[in-house]
Amino acid sequence: MKKVGLKDIAEHVGVSIALVSYVLNGQAEIKQVSKDNAQKIKAAAELLNYRPNQIAKSLKMHKTHTIGLVVADINYRFSTGITRAIEAEAKKANYTVLFGSSNENEDTFAELVNVLINRQVDGLILVPVENSQDQIKMLQKAEIPFVLIDRNFPEITTNHIALDNYKAAYIATAYLIKQGHKRIAFINYDTNMFHLHERNRGYLEALKDNNIAFDEDWLQQINSNNRVGDIDQSLDKILNLDQPCDAVFFATDTLAINGLKYLNKIKAKVPQDISVLSFDESEAFELFYNLVTHLRQPVEAMGKAAVDTLLELINHSKINKQISLESDLIVGQSCRE
Amino acid sequence: MKKVGLKDIAEHVGVSIALVSYVLNGQAEIKQVSKDNAQKIKAAAELLNYRPNQIAKSLKMHKTHTIGLVVADINYRFSTGITRAIEAEAKKANYTVLFGSSNENEDTFAELVNVLINRQVDGLILVPVENSQDQIKMLQKAEIPFVLIDRNFPEITTNHIALDNYKAAYIATAYLIKQGHKRIAFINYDTNMFHLHERNRGYLEALKDNNIAFDEDWLQQINSNNRVGDIDQSLDKILNLDQPCDAVFFATDTLAINGLKYLNKIKAKVPQDISVLSFDESEAFELFYNLVTHLRQPVEAMGKAAVDTLLELINHSKINKQISLESDLIVGQSCRE
């Protein structure tokens, strides 16, 4: 059973290809196609089970009605959330999402972006990885519509949607202080990504504003290549200081999960021995014996904003939007009361 | 900066489009293009930052080098695992993956499949949803290469890759029996999907083979529309029988997670009050105070087998493969020893 095209329908009905195209694109009225032919064409399309070849259509129209999405790692809870939100929003506008995961790798990221461009996506939504500035600049030079989400580079002016990471970290730290903590550790990745630096800044600023003298052993920077081992060491460190920490704030859900596993292992009780607070959400937080207090990112809103912005960009070209969103502090029982 | 095509390069160098195409497709040798021109063309392509228009190429070649993937729900751990595996495997063969999530909805599933076909994917990898038999038959009639994973319909002969669900459930149940359990509940969805029925069958058969008289209150069927409430009720039921169950086996990770939340809520201790075993994997299982004993599905192998089978189908057409895989029982501390 070979593919049926406009030609087959045209032959079947005995009219030209153009007429078929008009009818099937809802232009029967305006092109004044006779009711009789319109009727026959529709029937034939149905009968032959015609499916328009989007590839041909895209080629002609210079529009694929597709947007490309590159997330940092499909295994992150954040990624699945944002993917879902973006898909749903895109569908409303009749766009399909072409999707890839860079696995936080610079080369994979570049390759994915390239593949998507070659497939003529109308625009891109990207969660950029560390050191991908050149790729971003390339996109700007090539005038390809794109928006960054979750992360951005302060030195490059882009359309982006991200959490106010500084504020979120500030609020979380302030919350721990309000709960009576005086020695709060912050475990973050050792990275040069701006959004994670902002979290450091929020943490530090909150300490300062509350007159807590920061001890640099409190800020632990994890090498993402040796995550598990490093987190264990970091926790050992902050728990065995002369003045041990009584709270720990994890900069991401992955850090928190690995950290909590270790705390379980060494039988440290949360929050009796140490309070725990984490960025992001995770199903695992709910199964921990005490719901882990965490900062929930508004993924739905983020996805919607990203798609909306991108579509504006695609349709009316020049706009410049930097959207900053706020997180919710979900209070569980993992912090001292 | 408008898009550069073969034409632009041709004009820049002062040769025909054909020559450019030959060179950039590595046919310089066989088409005996002069070294001089070949050199200039490559240089110009580089200089002008040429990117082949895959859409045009696909139209001409009747091949998109794209495979479509429809998962049941991007939020499932299984989905992200399988997606990653399929992407990695597809990339090796220079295929891109176009991806969608049906959210277990029949109509969304049909729509996604259609969108993918219209985009001329070379083949499909599908996790079919309940009642999607007609879609599958349609694909067969249209002779579109596809393979099913995770689930299949016994009444339709298809290429598929799936776990031996019967065996997995049997092994898990037998394990619980070996640990001394005599009253084992099984919580499954109320569904007509074959793979979940197979899990029921494995559970029942294991009881029978071990001379345990099955009590029909032990098999709880959850309506997926009211998952949370139903699970709570089911657990209440099995814990409050005249002869309460001392073990519960969840048919999926989502069921287990919700079940464990409820067990936490009513302060039932695992495994002291009740042993717990679950199908699938979840990050959350590791954060539960006792690692939840579970059946791990071989997603990597599954993804690889799916891509390999599909590519065979695409290239050499007629084959018929039903691949059955085995799960691993990961023993944690959630079952009585």
Added chain:
DNA sequence: TCATTTGCTTTAATCGTTTAAAGTGATAGC
């Protein structure tokens, strides 16, 4: 010297659509 071969390049059709523009026969207006 003329025909053939060699080495390289161009021409032009094609993929399945879209859509201006042109074509056609009937009817209406003057």
Added chain:
DNA sequence: GCTATCACTTTAAACGATTAAAGCAAATGA
């Protein structure tokens, strides 16, 4: 009776690539 309009329909040129087939000098052979 001649032109204009109307109500349709077809023609044909794109879109950006691929690739047989044809074209064209220069070199070689007889």
